[in-house]
Structure formats: C-alpha cells, structure tokens
Ligand SMILES: [Zn+2]
C-alpha cells in the first residue's frame with residue numbers, strides 16, 4: 001500500500017517523504033478527520049513530526065489535488081483522499097458526523113443556476129444537513 005501512496009506523490013511531482021506518506025495513509029484510513037486528529041494520528045506513528053510539518057503537508061497535498069479539504073459551515077476543516085468525483089457530504093447538525101453522498105449528476109456544477117448573471121459557474125456547493133442515526137435515536141429517547 002505504501003508504494004501505492006508513493007506513486008500518488010510522484011504522479012504530482014511531490015517528493016516522497018515520510019510525513020507525506022503518513023498523512024496520506026491516515027486520511028485513507030480515516031476519511032473526514034480534522035487537522036488536530038490528523039496530527040494526533042500521524043504523531044502516534046512518527047512522534048518527531050511537528051504540528052507545523054503536518055499543516056504544511058496538508059496544504060501541499062491539497063494544492064496538488066491528492067486530498068480534498070471540506071469545511072461545512074460552522075465546522076472545522078476536514079480532509080479526505082476521495083477526490084475528483086464531485087461527491088457531497090451529509091453532516092449531522094448535532095454531533096458533526098460526516099458521511100459521503102455520491103453526486104447524482106457526477107460532475108460539477110450539478111445544480112443549474114436559475115440565473116448566472118454572466119458568471120461562468122463551475123461548482124455548486126451541496127451539503128446535506130440533518131441528524132445522524134445515533135442522534136435520531138438519542139433525540140427520540142428525549143435526551
Ligand atoms: Zn449525530
């Protein structure tokens with residue numbers, strides 16, 4: 001699996017480093033985690049990696065298109081390795097849980113604006129909000 005991640009880095013002309021591999025592996029195994037969680041998981045394997053190094057790696061991987069940064073309104077930024085498929089997210093209003101939702105259209109923008117004011121629209125940001133199964137259960141129990 002590691003060589004697979006190395007190939008991903010090389011494909012976008014990024015040097016293969018242990019912190020970059022560790023961040024990619026972490027996000028592959030734990031989609032939609034926030035920066036603090038990435039730092040904790042990476043440092044559990046590579047204790048010498050600084051917080052700043054993880055921030056730098058997240059930015060470099062995002063800029064290179066290997067990872068996607070999502071930030072639902074009111075939430076901290078999350079990262080994932082599932083890129084380039086225009087998928088959306090369903091977010092729990094109560095606990096912040098996030099899950100992937102395939103785009104019904106499959107490409108951006110998947111909603112047609114009723115008027116574009118002459119703008120060239122290339123994306124419609126779609127976030128589904130609601131309550132996750134756990135929170136539905138808890139709330140119906142009256143807690
Ligand atoms: Zn929830």
Ligand SMILES: [Zn+2]
Nearest residue numbers: 080082099100
């Ligand atoms: Zn996702």
Ligand SMILES: [Zn+2]
Nearest residue numbers: 103104105110
């Ligand atoms: Zn869509």
